[in-house]
Amino acid sequence: AEADRMFLIDTSNIVKNYRFIMPLVKDSVEKRRSDIMQMNSLIYSMQLNQTMISLRSRPIFGLKVAHFLTPAGPDLFSVMGTMTIPLAPWAARGYRAQERAMGFRITAMQQEKQQMVNMTYQMIRSLSIEMNSEYQEIDTYTMKVIPAYKKSLEAYLLAYGQNTSSLPMVLMSYDNMQMAQMEYIEHLHALLKIQADYERQMQIR
Numbered sequence: 001a002e003a004d005r006m007f008l009i010d011t012s013n014i015v016k017n018y019r020f021i022m023p024l025v026k027d028s029v030e031k032r033r034s035d036i037m038q039m040n041s042l043i044y045s046m047q048l049n050q051t052m053i054s055l056r057s058r059p060i061f062g063l064k065v066a067h068f069l070t071p072a073g074p075d076l077f078s079v080m081g082t083m084t085i086p087l088a089p090w091a092a093r094g095y096r097a098q099e100r101a102m103g104f105r106i107t108a109m110q111q112e113k114q115q116m117v118n119m120t121y122q123m124i125r126s127l128s129i130e131m132n133s134e135y136q137e138i139d140t141y142t143m144k145v146i147p148a149y150k151k152s153l154e155a156y157l158l159a160y161g162q163n164t165s166s167l168p169m170v171l172m173s174y175d176n177m178q179m180a181q182m183e184y185i186e187h188l189h190a191l192l193k194i195q196a197d198y199e200r201q202m203q204i205r
Contacts, residue, residue, distance in 0.1 A: 015188070016195055018128070019135055029121045032203055036120070039113045043106060050102040053095055120201060127198040134191035141184040149177035 030036050064080045153173040159165035198204075 015138075015191065016199075018131055018195065018198060026117050026121045029124060030117055033116075033120060034203060036113060036116055039109065039116070043109050043113065046102060046106050046109065050099055050106065053099045053102060124198065124201050127194055127201065130194050131191065131198060134187055134194060137187045138184065138191060141180060141187065145180050146177065146184060149173070149180050153177050 030040075153170070153176075156165050156170045156173045160167065160170050
């Protein structure tokens with residue numbers, strides 16, 4: 001009957017194999033995280049802005065070449081050089097102040113980025129260690145604990161069928177196997193939670 005059919009959880013497509021995977025260098029974290037890469041782009045943009053401010057405080061040189069055609073005479077060429085300098089002292093001081101302020105913002109942003117890299121790296125490393133521990137627990141239950149209790153139950157059932165064992169012993173063996181299966185499910189649940197956190201931190205899709 002449908003009510004008596006046993007359903008098993010297929011974990012082959014939800015448990016990923018991240019065994020012993022651990023970022024060895026922090027650069028690997030930085031290249032995976034889109035938020036950190038976005039901060040790198042922002043820092044680079046600020047550095048370009050700082051360079052532009054610095055150039056404004058310096059003389060700007062230009063060169064203009066012109067070519068004129070004359071109907072009756074030789075061709076004429078004109079070369080003109082230009083130079084623009086910030087004459088007002090307060091303008092130069094303003095540019096330098098803006099440049100220093102931008103430098104402080106860049107330094108603060110770089111420190112914030114490094115803190116984010118460090119925190120993410122430590123979190124991923126901790127999650128990797130926890131996952132490897134849960135992998136070992138699940139392997140122990142699937143390959144040793146549950147099969148051992150199953151064999152014990154089968155032995156008690158066989159002995160009970162031959163009137164060499166009692167029903168309480170059979171029930172106790174069955175309870176032990178059920179308890180082991182429940183503990184396996186608890187470890188599986190813990191592994192899936194850690195796996196979800198790990199994938200979120202590593203931005204694995």
